[in-house]
Amino acid sequence: xxxxxxxxxxxxxxxxxxxxxxxxxxxxxxxxxxxxxxxxxxxxxxxxxxxxxxxxxxxxxxxxxxxxxxxxxxxxxxxxxxxxxxxxxxxxxxxxxxxxxxxxxxxxxxxxxxxxxxxxxxxxxxxxxxxxxxxxxxxxxxxxxxxxxxxxxxxxxxxxxxxxxxxxxxxxxxxxxxxxxxxxxxxxx
Amino acid sequence: xxxxxxxxxxxxxxxxxxxxxxxxxxxxxxxxxxxxxxxxxxxxxxxxxxxxxxxxxxxxxxxxxxxxxxxxxxxxxxxxxxxxxxxxxxxxxxxxxxxxxxxxxxxxxxxxxxxxxxxxxxxxxxxxxxxxxxxxxxxxxxxxxxxxxxxxxxxxxxxxxxxxxxxxxxxxxxxxxxxxxxxxxxxxxxxxxxxxxxxxxxxxxxxxxxxxxxxxxxxxxxxxxxxxxxxxxxxxxxxxxxxxxxxxxxxxxxxxxxxxxxxxxxxxxxxxxxxxxxxxxxxxxxxxxxxxxxxxxxxxxxxxxxxxxxxxxxxxxxxxxxxxxxxxxxxxxxxxxxxxxxxxxxxxxxxxxxxxxxxxxxxxxxxxxxxxxxxxxxxxxxxxxxxxxxxxxxxxxxxxxxxxxxxxxxxxxxxxxxxxxxxxxxxxxxxxxxxxxxxxxxxxxxxxxxxxxxxxxxxxxxxxxxxxxxxxxxxxxxxxxxxxxxxxxxxxxxxxxxxxxxxxxxxxxxxxxxxxxxxxxxxxxxxxxxxxxxxxxxxxxxxxxxxxxxxxxxxxxxxxxxxxxxxxxxxxxxxxxxxxxxxxxxxxxxxxxxxxxxxxxxxxxxxxxxxxxxxxxxxxxxxxxxxx
Numbered sequence: 104x105x106x107x108x109x110x111x112x113x114x115x116x117x118x119x120x121x122x123x124x125x126x127x128x129x130x131x132x133x134x135x136x137x138x139x140x141x142x143x144x145x146x147x148x149x150x151x152x153x154x155x156x157x158x159x160x161x162x163x164x165x166x167x168x169x170x171x172x173x174x175x176x177x178x179x180x181x182x183x184x185x186x187x188x189x190x191x192x193x194x195x196x197x198x199x200x201x202x203x204x205x206x207x208x209x210x211x212x213x214x215x216x217x218x219x220x221x222x223x224x225x226x227x228x229x230x231x232x233x234x235x236x237x238x239x240x241x242x243x244x245x246x247x248x249x250x251x252x253x254x255x256x257x258x259x260x261x262x263x264x265x266x267x268x269x270x271x272x273x274x275x276x277x278x279x280x281x282x283x284x285x286x287x288x289x290x291x292x
Numbered sequence: 293x294x295x296x297x298x299x300x301x302x303x304x305x306x307x308x309x310x311x312x313x314x315x316x317x318x319x320x321x322x323x324x325x326x327x328x329x330x331x332x333x334x335x336x337x338x339x340x341x342x343x344x345x346x347x348x349x350x351x352x353x354x355x356x357x358x359x360x361x362x363x364x365x366x367x368x369x370x371x372x373x374x375x376x377x378x379x380x381x382x383x384x385x386x387x388x389x390x391x392x393x394x395x396x397x398x399x400x401x402x403x404x405x406x407x408x409x410x411x412x413x414x415x416x417x418x419x420x421x422x423x424x425x426x427x428x429x430x431x432x433x434x435x436x437x438x439x440x441x442x443x444x445x446x447x448x449x450x451x452x453x454x455x456x457x458x459x460x461x462x463x464x465x466x467x468x469x470x471x472x473x474x475x476x477x478x479x480x481x482x483x484x485x486x487x488x489x490x491x492x493x494x495x496x497x498x499x500x501x502x503x504x505x506x507x508x509x510x511x512x513x514x515x516x517x518x519x520x521x522x523x524x525x526x527x528x529x530x531x532x533x534x535x536x537x538x539x540x541x542x543x544x545x546x547x548x549x550x551x552x553x554x555x556x557x558x559x560x561x562x563x564x565x566x567x568x569x570x571x572x573x574x575x576x577x578x579x580x581x582x583x584x585x586x587x588x589x590x591x592x593x594x595x596x597x598x599x600x601x602x603x604x605x606x607x608x609x610x611x612x613x614x615x616x617x618x619x620x621x622x623x624x625x626x627x628x629x630x631x632x633x634x635x636x637x638x639x640x641x642x643x644x645x646x647x648x649x650x651x652x653x654x655x656x657x658x659x660x661x662x663x664x665x666x667x668x669x670x671x672x673x674x675x676x677x678x679x680x681x682x683x684x685x686x687x688x689x690x691x692x693x694x695x696x697x698x699x700x701x702x703x704x705x706x707x708x709x710x711x712x713x714x715x716x717x718x719x720x721x722x723x724x725x726x727x728x729x730x731x732x733x734x735x736x737x738x739x740x741x742x743x744x745x746x747x748x749x750x751x752x753x754x755x756x757x758x759x760x761x762x763x764x765x766x767x768x769x770x771x772x773x774x775x776x777x778x779x780x781x782x783x784x785x786x787x788x789x790x791x792x793x794x795x796x797x798x799x800x801x802x803x804x805x806x807x808x809x810x811x812x813x814x815x816x817x818x819x820x821x822x823x824x825x826x827x828x829x830x831x832x833x834x835x836x837x838x839x840x841x842x843x844x845x846x847x848x849x850x851x852x853x854x855x856x857x858x859x860x861x862x863x864x865x866x867x868x869x870x871x872x873x874x875x876x877x878x879x880x881x882x883x884x885x886x887x888x889x890x891x892x893x894x895x896x897x898x899x900x901x902x903x904x905x906x907x908x909x910x911x912x913x914x915x916x917x918x919x920x
Contacts, residue, residue, distance in 0.1 A: 159653065165604065165628045166655040168667045175639055175656040180647065195647040215576055248544070250580050280579040283648050291643045 111171045112149045112156075112163070122190045123148065123155055126182070130192075130241035130254060134203035151176070154183045155190070157199060180291070193290060194253065194278040197243075201251035204243040206236045208257070208274050215246050218253065219281035224274035226267045236261045242274055253279030455493050462486040466511055494518050496693040503698065504683065504737050507772050513789070520789035521686040521693075527565040527572065528555055528588045530614075534621050534650050536582040538563065544577055558761065559591055561621075581649040586614045589684075589786050589793040593677055593732035594618045596759040596784075596800045600725050601626040603672040608661040608715050611638035613645035615677055620651040630671070632657045632664060662710050665718035672726030674715040678708040680733035680740050684795020687788060705739045709747050716752045721803040729754070729801045734794055736787065741797040742768050745783060746776040752808060754801040756782045764791060767799065 115123065127135050138157070139146060145160040151174065158166075158178030166177040181196040192200075210218060214228030230247055238260040244252045255277045264273050282290060465472045466482055473482070487502035496505075509517050529552070531538040538554070538561055545552060549569040555562025563583075565572065572578065572585060599605045599619050610616040610631035620629050631646065631654050633639045639658050646654050657664075661676070681701050682692045712731050721727045731748070733740050745767075748754060756779040767783030769776055783799035 157652075162628050162653050162655060165630070165668070166657075169655065169657050169659070170667070173657050173659045175658050176643055177655045179652050180643075198650050198652075219576065219579065246576065250576065250582075252576070252580070280576070280581075280648075283579055283644060284574060287640070287644055291640050291647070 112151045112166065112174065112177065115148055115150050115155070119150060119155075119184070119190075120148070122184075122188070123181075126190045126192055130200050130205065130243065131203040132205040134205070137203065138199065148181075149177070150184075153185075155181045157181050157196075176291075192254070192278065194280060194282045195290070197251050197254065197278075197280065200243050200254055201245075206233050206240050206242045206257065207245060208232050208236075208242050208255075209245045209247055209249075210252070212247055215252065218244060218276065219279050221276055221279065221281065221285070223255070223258075223272045223276045225269065226264065226271055226273050227269040229264065229273050232257075232261055232264055232273070234261055238263065244274060244279070251280075253277070253281075452493075455489055459486065459489045459493065462489070463511055463515075490514075490518065494522070494693070495690070497697070499697055500683070500693065504701075508736060508738065516789040517787065520787075521690075524687055525587065525788060525792060525794055527568075528586060529563040529565060529572070529583045530586045530591060530618060531561040531563065531583050532581055532617070532621055532649050533561060534625060535580065536577075541577065541582050544582070545575070548575060555588060558763065559588075559595070561618075562588060562591060564588075579648070584614055584617065584645070584649065586618075587794050589734070589791075589796040590614055590677075591618065592759075592761055592764075592784070592786065592796060593675055593730050593798050594622065596732075596761060596798050597673055597675050597728065597730040598760060599623050599627075599673050603627045603723075603726055604630075604670065606630040606632065606664065606668070606671045606674045606715070606718055608632055608664060608674060608676045608711060608718075609634070609678060610642050610656075611635060613642035615675060616642060616654065617645055617649045617651055619675065620646070620654060621649070623653065625651065625653050627653060629654045630657060630664075630668070631655070632659050632661055634658070634660045662714045665714050669718055670720040670723070671718050672720065672723040672728075674719045674729045676711050676715045676729065676731045678704075678711050678731065678733050678740075678744075680704055680708070680735040681737060683735040683737055684786075684788070684797075685734050686795075688794065701737055701739050705744060708733070708740055708744045712744055712748045713751060716748060716754055716801065716803060717808075719803050721753070721806045727803045728757075729803060730759075730798065731801065732796060732798045734796055736785065736795045736797070738768060738771055738774065741785070741799075742771075742776045742780050742783070743774075745780065745799045745801070748801065749777050752803070753805045754803050756780065757800050757802045758782050759784050759798050759800045761798065764798075767797070 124135050127138075131138075139148075146157060147160065147163065149156050149158055149163065154176075156176065156178045157180075162178055166174055179195060179199070180193060181199065182190055182192040184190055208224065208229065209231040210224055210228045211230045214224070217228065218224055224244065236242065236257050238257055240257050241254065242257045243254045246252055253276070255274045258272045258275050259267055267273065462482055462485055466479070466486070469479060469482075473479070483506060484502065487498055487506060490496070491498045491501045494501075505517065506514060529541075531541050536544075542552060542554075542563060545563075545568075550572070551566040551568065552563045553566070555564050577583060578585075594615050597605075597619065599622050601623050603623065604627060605619055605623065607616040607619060607630065611633040613631060616629060616631040623629065629651070631642050633642060636658055639656060643656055646656065659667075681696045681704055682689055683696065686692050712729070715729050715731075719727060719729050731745055735741070745756070749756065756777065759782065761784050764784035764786045766781035767776075767785055769778050769780045780799075783797065786793055786796040786798075788795055
């Protein structure tokens, strides 16, 4: 993978596109197409160093004139490629995920803080969950006021959740908005 | 009448408050039980008496004392000092302003009556510990200081009480200088003494007080400003309208127990926080990007900039990204926002903030802001929130008090000029909706504010326009002998003691054309000199300004600049516009014409008329273009 040389904003090649879209589809399913085929503007994915950005076309064009070394970011950073070539979604992709999420989980106000510290969601904290969530599906976590808090993986399917004990994990934590404070350095460099 | 009698009150209603109230006569005798304040008051009463006696002796002995003025000063209301500096300073503030208002009060006090309370003069002497308070030596040091003739200032640090007393006295002298001064000591010496004392009291370096703060503020505002720098400004938030509305956010925060209010009439996104049980920088709403903790004054440059949707906007010094995100929210995520900062570490803060707040139209770059115009020249609007000395945010960062020197400020001014010129070059005068550059700093010094904008006005084809902010103090068109462009009063200054927000300066420039006048003109250099006057050359100030002005007048009359607006300015009486090389040639020609015959002068006049018509045509054409 030619990541070291991708100091410029470049299009994703086939393999990279595949990994990114596969990852995204876990959370938003077929809506990945709507990400690219939006009616108001044309958006695209670009790779800069090891990070993938979701950028609008006119923003992208303006950023082209900037020298490569000096361009830090353009549009929204979705995630980054790890050194082994896997794609990791970052919390900065939450606006996109929250807008098109397939499976959603709402947690109770008292347990919001626990999730924001990086803990997984227990059955006790669970407020609502969308019907027919398969187990190990990508899930976006909301507060009861519909505020997106992060995303994770459903440890159990909806049916299993009903039968589960209060202490057991329902959603395995992957990323939450508390990372903006906890993990600033890793997020964006 | 029985109810009015104090003792009967105590008997009838032995409540908590009545138990606290003591019979007035008791207070004087039980000196040991008094609070610290009144103890020091007593000490001063004693000292006052002693001084009165000592001055009488001095007068008799024939030493040079400042006559009636000193005696009257010594019998004045002494400042009630505590070891807590804040209380005493407030008293100075009140009393100096009161003394400024009316002279009558001062005359009355020669009798020695206290304005605040009336104590019997037959009070018992206090214990030794209180009489040993060194008010006597302080008064002596005061008198020696005021006998300045050789210009010596006592810099040895007296204690707080004597400091405050001396500050108060110097200010009184300065407020009515003619009558109260010592005839041998010039005003400068009094000012230097005051500066040294204030610097000592508030922990500033004397350069800042003497050459920066005292140059800008008159005496009655001086203490208010210094006091305001000791206190924090209120905490303010900005709602992120990309994700929420102010009302909903307010409800959510009130639900968490925060006590807040809308910030003011001038903003629809600001909130003031009075107190909060939860940490405001860590609430779920903050993390979700619904609001940002931002000072009220840093909203102002963006309000002035007024970015529209679908524009291309540059924030040249964006870190930590508060103003950049506000710009993006005003643009509703349309158009393009360039958030640039020269520091690689601080640019991460910009990234983090922009992502958290849901900004999707931002290009974040790490360029030196002086080079942005080389790659991109077609911005509709540019915001330059230049790095500055921070003299307006002393309340937030007290280290500024001691760390800034004249070299620092002049160095920063040079950098800021470069930044502003580069920003103007990056802006496109022909943009349909824009062509505006906003320059702002969080400092109050003239070198970093008006001087920088003045330099830009001279070196580029720009003009100042109204910022759109209806409050705030106007920028200086002239201050202490320096003169700036007469439209400089369109710029706005904000102060902590007036608007209760951090010190700020905002100037909005409109770019008229993309042309650059040729650099390296002699007239321009003189103009720079006028702006650049050192405080050391106070005597020479007048000469320079007169000389500079005179030459400028001539050039302005013959000036036929490319932009019509400058001709307009000439009509308004603007004689401060600098000319170019051509104006000198014109001057020479005119001189020749004068020596020649009448015919020659007529021909010249005809030429001038033709030229005027020609440029008037151009001006009208430009106006039409601008209207379109």
